Amino acid sequence: MKNKIQDDLKAAMKSGDKLRMMALRGVLSEISRLEKDVRRDPNDAEILQIIKRERAKREESLEFARKAARQDLIDQNETEKKILESYLPATASADEVRAEIAAAIAAGASQMGPIMKALRDKFGAGLDGKTASELAKEALAKKSSQ
Numbered sequence: 749m750k751n752k753i754q755d756d757l758k759a760a761m762k763s764g765d766k767l768r769m770m771a772l773r774g775v776l777s778e779i780s781r782l783e784k785d786v787r788r789d790p791n792d793a794e795i796l797q798i799i800k801r802e803r804a805k806r807e808e809s810l811e812f813a814r815k816a817a818r819q820d821l822i823d824q825n826e827t828e829k830k831i832l833e834s835y836l837p838a839t840a841s842a843d844e845v846r847a848e849i850a851a852a853i854a855a856g857a858s859q860m861g862p863i864m865k866a867l868r869d870k871f872g873a874g875l876d877g878k879t880a881s882e883l884a885k886e887a888l889a890k891k892s893s894q
Contacts, residue, residue: 749792750779753835771828775802775835796836803832840871845880849887858891860884 753772760768778798782790790798806829813821845867852866863884867875 749795749835750776750790753779753795767824767827768831771802771806771831775799775832778802799832799835803829803836806832837872837874839876840874842879842883845871845875845883846887849880849884853887853891858888860888863888 753775757769757772757776760772775795775798778801779790779795782794782798806825810822810825810829813825848867848870849863852863857863857866860881864877864880867880867884
């Protein structure tokens with residue numbers, strides 16, 4: 749995966765795509781930092797986590813740019829976010845996540861931890877943790893109010 753990102757960065761440099769270059773350089777610098785920390789090449793799962801963190805940073809920057817009404821920053825962050833998302837596997841839909849939460853609760857899970865573990869086992873990198881957490885809280889609240 750790292751090689752693909754490096755190749756895409758080279759292609760972006762040749763084509764002059766500044767936003768793609770910035771987004772990919774950010775990811776590669778985080779990968780390099782991780783390599784120095786763990787003293788080995790990161791696996792694809794670790795690289796996916798880095799890309800997710802970088803995407804989350806763009807989402808946070810988008811919120812601030814919208815509050816400041818800075819259209820230039822909004823456009824930049826949206827474009828970089830889309831670039832990063834192209835490297836991530838397709839995320840599970842909310843309906844798929846709800847169905848798996850219902851199955852976990854039916855199997856006896858009554859706390860957040862076991863439900864989230866079941867979701868991670870089922871969807872892996874395709875799971876949006878924030879959405880899954882909100883849906884699980886919602887389902888547990890409904891179950892406890894019954």
